[in-house]
Amino acid sequence: MMLIDRRKALTALTCTAATALAYPAWSQDNRDIYNFVSAFPPGSGADVLVRFWSQKLTPIIPGPIVVANKPGAMGFLAAEYTARSKPDGHTIFVHAGTSIAGNMHVFKNPPFDVTKDLRVAATLSRHSYMLVAGKNAPYKNLQELTAALRSKGDKATYGTSNTSSFLIGELYKQKANLKVVNVNYRTSADWINDLNSGALDFAIVDSIAGLGVARQGTWRLIAIGSGTRMASTPDLPTFAESGYPGIDVVSWWGALVPSTTPEPIVETIRGWFNKAVQSPDTTEFLKASGNDVYSASPEEAAGLLAATAAQWKTFVEIAKIEKI
Secondary structure: OEEEOHHHHHHOOOOOHHHHOOOOHHHOOOOOOEEEEEOOOOOOHHHHHHHHHHHHHOOOOOOOEEEEEOOOHHHHHHHHHHHOOOOOOOEEEEEEHHHHHHHHHOOOOOOOOHHHHEEEEEEEEEEOEEEEEEOOOOOOOHHHHHHHHHHHHHHOEEEEOOHHHHHHHHHHHHHOOOOOEEEEOOOHHHOHHHHHHOOOOEEEEEHHHHHHHHHOOOEEEEEEOOOOOOOOOOOOOEOOOOOOOOOOOOEEEEEEEEOOOOHHHHHHHHHHHHHHHOOHHHHHHHHHOOOEEOOOOHHHHHOHHHHHHHHHHHHHHHHOOOOO
């Protein structure tokens, strides 16, 4: 666990009485601690995002914030920990909601139903996945890549390191009628050399990692896996623009709480995160890291986990992903 700027957090409690009235009684005890649950190991790439949000919320939430790392089981350990916590607003799971909802259809026997046991208090950001080619690859767009892949048949290969990337690769393969073979790697760092040596024809990576590496000139961006262009990569065309509609895989991050959390508490948490999301430096940070700001309405947020799980049920069937 990591205590995030306790002094700064406690300073927020010296607000006027009028400001204090904006918070329900459950949040007015200056001894209250708020747990931001992370499904990732401390210091990992995604854990950095959780800690970013904890730092942004420190001057807003009326109590100190602790990041509680609960890695394992593709996020289910952290999700279950949150679902079984007291629904008082003091345990908040900051995570990729797409991942935890999608995993309902990746596991044969998921340990619990996230669509029933969790609810979305606030949405934070969204990102997609990029098709990238080696920096010296002869193709510069999806049409040229597709032609090259067709000429190679089943000798063509592409690299991935997560389920969402594999899904996009398989959807592209089906829609373009290709025979390209997937090669799965532990992390995206493991396939960079193979991509640039030509051992892989292309790879698919999340935009958070993809954009940063592309800026270093390590690989070339070809297409984005969202239905429309992302604000963080406005010049990168979608698969649909390149002739392959129906590929729209976007991951969203949110603040999740137990499903039995009372509505007034959920509304307060939503207000906290919305305030942080709207700050210009947050927008710039997210854009620089390949994310777009995503602030869903309360109505949209209420059905987001169920809608995402249903979408992934279809994705898993289309891509013929074998359940774990």
